[in-house]
Amino acid sequence: xxxxxKLEYEKSIELYACMQRxxxxxxxxxxxxxxxxxxxxxxxSIGQEAAAAGVCLALETRDKVFxxxxxHAHYLSKGGxxxxxxxxxxxxxxxxxxxxxxxxxxxxxxxxxxASIPIVGSCIPLAVGSALAxxxxxxxxxSIAYLGxxxxxxxxxxxxxxxxxxxxxxxxxxxxxxxxxxxxxxxERQPDRPITxxxxxxxxxxxxxxxxxxxxxxxxxxxxLKNARSNKGPSFLLLDTxxxxxxxxxxxxNDIGYRTEAEFRIWKNRDPVILYKKNLLKKGILTExxxxxxxxxxxxxxxxxxxxxxxSPYPDHSxxxxxxxx
Amino acid sequence: xxxxxxxxxxxxxxxxxxxxxxxxxSVIHFAEGVDDPxxxxxxxxxxxxxxxxxxxIEMPISENALTGVAIGVALSGKxxxxxxxxxxxxxLALEQIANNAAKFHYVSNGQHNIxxxxxxxxxxxxxxxxxxxxxxxxxFAQFPGLKVIMPSLPEDAKGMIIAAVNDNxxxxxxxxxxxxxAVGNVPTEYYSKDIVGPKKIRNGDAVTLVxxxxxxxxxxxxxxxxxxxxxxxxxxxxxVLRPLDLEPIVQxxxxxxxxLTVDTGYxxxxxxxxxxxxxxxxxxxxxKLAPIRLGLPDHPTxxxxxxxxxxxxxxxxxxxxxxxxxxxxxxxxxxxKKNIFNERKDIPIDVPxxxxxxxx
Numbered sequence: 113x114x115x116x117x118k119l120e121y122e123k124s125i126e127l128y129a130c131m132q133r134x135x136x137x138x139x140x141x142x143x144x145x146x147x148x149x150x151x152x153x154x155x156x157s158i159g160q161e162a163a164a165a166g167v168c169l170a171l172e173t174r175d176k177v178f179x180x181x182x183x184h185a186h187y188l189s190k191g192g193x194x195x196x197x198x199x200x201x202x203x204x205x206x207x208x209x210x211x212x213x214x215x216x217x218x219x220x221x222x223x224x225x226x227a228s229i230p231i232v233g234s235c236i237p238l239a240v241g242s243a244l245a246x247x248x249x250x251x252x253x254x255s256i257a258y259l260g261x262x263x264x265x266x267x268x269x270x271x272x273x274x275x276x277x278x279x280x281x282x283x284x285x286x287x288x289x290x291x292x293x294x295x296x297x298x299x300e301r302q303p304d305r306p307i308t309x310x311x312x313x314x315x316x317x318x319x320x321x322x323x324x325x326x327x328x329x330x331x332x333x334x335x336x337l338k339n340a341r342s343n344k345g346p347s348f349l350l351l352d353t354x355x356x357x358x359x360x361x362x363x364x365x366n367d368i369g370y371r372t373e374a375e376f377r378i379w380k381n382r383d384p385v386i387l388y389k390k391n392l393l394k395k396g397i398l399t400e401x402x403x404x405x406x407x408x409x410x411x412x413x414x415x416x417x418x419x420x421x422x423x424s425p426y427p428d429h430s431x432x433x434x435x436x437x438x
Numbered sequence: 439x440x441x442x443x444x445x446x447x448x449x450x451x452x453x454x455x456x457x458x459x460x461x462x463x464s465v466i467h468f469a470e471g472v473d474d475p476x477x478x479x480x481x482x483x484x485x486x487x488x489x490x491x492x493x494x495i496e497m498p499i500s501e502n503a504l505t506g507v508a509i510g511v512a513l514s515g516k517x518x519x520x521x522x523x524x525x526x527x528x529x530l531a532l533e534q535i536a537n538n539a540a541k542f543h544y545v546s547n548g549q550h551n552i553x554x555x556x557x558x559x560x561x562x563x564x565x566x567x568x569x570x571x572x573x574x575x576x577x578f579a580q581f582p583g584l585k586v587i588m589p590s591l592p593e594d595a596k597g598m599i600i601a602a603v604n605d606n607x608x609x610x611x612x613x614x615x616x617x618x619x620a621v622g623n624v625p626t627e628y629y630s631k632d633i634v635g636p637k638k639i640r641n642g643d644a645v646t647l648v649x650x651x652x653x654x655x656x657x658x659x660x661x662x663x664x665x666x667x668x669x670x671x672x673x674x675x676x677x678v679l680r681p682l683d684l685e686p687i688v689q690x691x692x693x694x695x696x697x698l699t700v701d702t703g704y705x706x707x708x709x710x711x712x713x714x715x716x717x718x719x720x721x722x723x724x725x726k727l728a729p730i731r732l733g734l735p736d737h738p739t740x741x742x743x744x745x746x747x748x749x750x751x752x753x754x755x756x757x758x759x760x761x762x763x764x765x766x767x768x769x770x771x772x773x774x775k776k777n778i779f780n781e782r783k784d785i786p787i788d789v790p791x792x793x794x795x796x797x798x
């Protein structure tokens with residue numbers, strides 16, 4: 113049973129605004145990437161906004177997020193500072209980690225975005241360890257491990273799930289199933305069985321959501337969090353979604369032959385941002401004018417953040433040797 | 439600090455870990471069999487009763503994830519200690535060790551610390567064979583961000599394992615199983631020995647001898663046997679492989695002009711390779727003869743007592759290599775060799791040597 117039957121008005125707007133902000137930021141990165149000033153790989157989240165916003169907006173600030181190579185949306189949803197994120201992607205000293213990691217390592221302790229790790233599955237046990245520390249010390253924080261559909265192919269997922277359930281740790285495994293590992297389809301990598309069955313085999317309760325329906329993601333997350341905070345252990349959320357752009361980079365790549373334009377169009381018609389916008393317009397929670405105004409505000413923030421990032425200095429190369437040891 | 443109490447290195451490790459755990463409640467232990475009757479060769483014996491069983495985290499047979507879990511608790515302010523019963527099991531955790539433990543402080547621009555101790559135990563003897571006796575310090579020492587130590591003597595082992603627990607960096611402690619049996623004087627109280635630099639354990643001018651781990655004990659036997667014929671050597675127990683402090687070795691080679699390194703692990707791409715190449719770069723003009731490296735031969739460790747007959751470096755081989763640098767007269771050389779040989783006598787080659795009793 114959903115613990116909230118009807119979302120509060122403010123939360124609906126927050127979810128929508130968060131997704132719209134992610135969309136516009138990622139589009140701006142995509143547009144400006146050709147300038148070749150963002151000199152690191154970028155894995156954009158266009159099409160997957162609901163999976164980020166629906167989960168992270170259900171969290172408290174004290175809850176901890178562990179992410180992957182595709183972390184921009186998670187960071188922004190967790191309350192991250194757009195200026196610090198863009199500066200990091202531009203390799204600047206003002207980046208959230210001073211240019212040490214770039215797009216694939218976005219982290220910021222101010223908002224408990226503890227780490228983003230680009231090696232598939234590598235962040236999962238870190239989230240479990242964070243949950244173990246909270247469990248040992250009696251704090252009711254929850255740790256979130258974001259993973260992709262390929263992560264369940266990694267041994268470390270199963271090792272982590274086994275241990276998390278063994279000790280009923282307050283951790284949420286959030287699997288964004290975008291159907292592809294780089295260019296390889298899910299059915300070429302995994303047999304025909306539900307991904308949720310893997311978590312269930314470890315004794316972990318699962319939620320299978322339309323990952324493009326932000327309210328469904330949000331409600332399922334709240335349920336899972338309630339379990340975690342009442343010492344009932346981990347949950348596994350499977351969010352079906354789709355990556356619009358290439359695995360890594362700013363472009364559409366439906367033409368190179370690993371997926372069809374027809375498949376892409378099906379998912380584009382299920383655009384999480386547009387779907388939710390229509391929903392809120394229909395309910396009268398937002399007007400067209402509201403959405404235009406919101407877009408303008410976000411664009412202003414984005415322009416200012418790009419200016420900040422571009423005008424920030426590079427870190428001095430003599431500091432590259434610093435912080436090898438504490 | 440002095441002590442008349444003699445205990446083994448294994449007991450010294452246990453005492454250090456226990457005292458560190460009792461002083462700091464954030465220390466928690468992970469191992470496969472962390473609280474079982476044998477408790478990692480006895481080195482964690484009785485910990486549960488003394489510090490609380492909730493601080494003894496049983497590791498499912500999931501080395502990579504549990505190393506990640508330990509990194510995760512370290513990110514949250516704990517001081518985890520993972521004990522791997524053999525080096526080889528830590529290989530399954532290499533992803534977490536190399537990608538996360540070693541890099542978190544750096545990548546986070548100093549915001550994250552990983553105060554993690556990983557104990558890797560090197561097996562030897564009784565047919566341990568190819569995958570229970572590897573000493574892979576050369577590989578682990580490649581990663582910036584890790585500290586890698588190999589304590590050889592009981593007093594160092596206790597102080598250094600305490601320092602490792604208190605260190606805010608990931609520290610790999612590579613313990614040779616045969617070193618566990620070495621006995622020496624160890625103070626009973628809590629003390630910390632800084633994780634720095636090689637330690638000179640014999641002083642001399644004939645040659646500079648640099649050894650790691652169990653090979654330090656074999657070198658000690660040679661150094662002491664040589665003193666009976668009036669030859670003294672500078673013997674360094676390297677102790678800390680990373681960060682590497684070469685300066686004491688540089689000063690010694692400037693004095694002796696001769697260098698012999700003895701690895702516990704492989705000779706190729708080994709610790710000796712790093713030291714010899716650095717010394718050649720820094721002290722080329724001081725070298726009187728080409729340095730020599732000793733280490734394990736270029737094949738896996740076989741199990742059979744017959745096949746390992748010539749596999750490990752021992753004090754006789756060290757003496758023979760050393761003699762090409764110091765050129766003893768024949769009777770002195772044969773005398774020293776005979777003394778060393780008599781000490782070991784007919785002890786089978788696949789069991790620990792009872793000779794190594796301190797004070798060192």
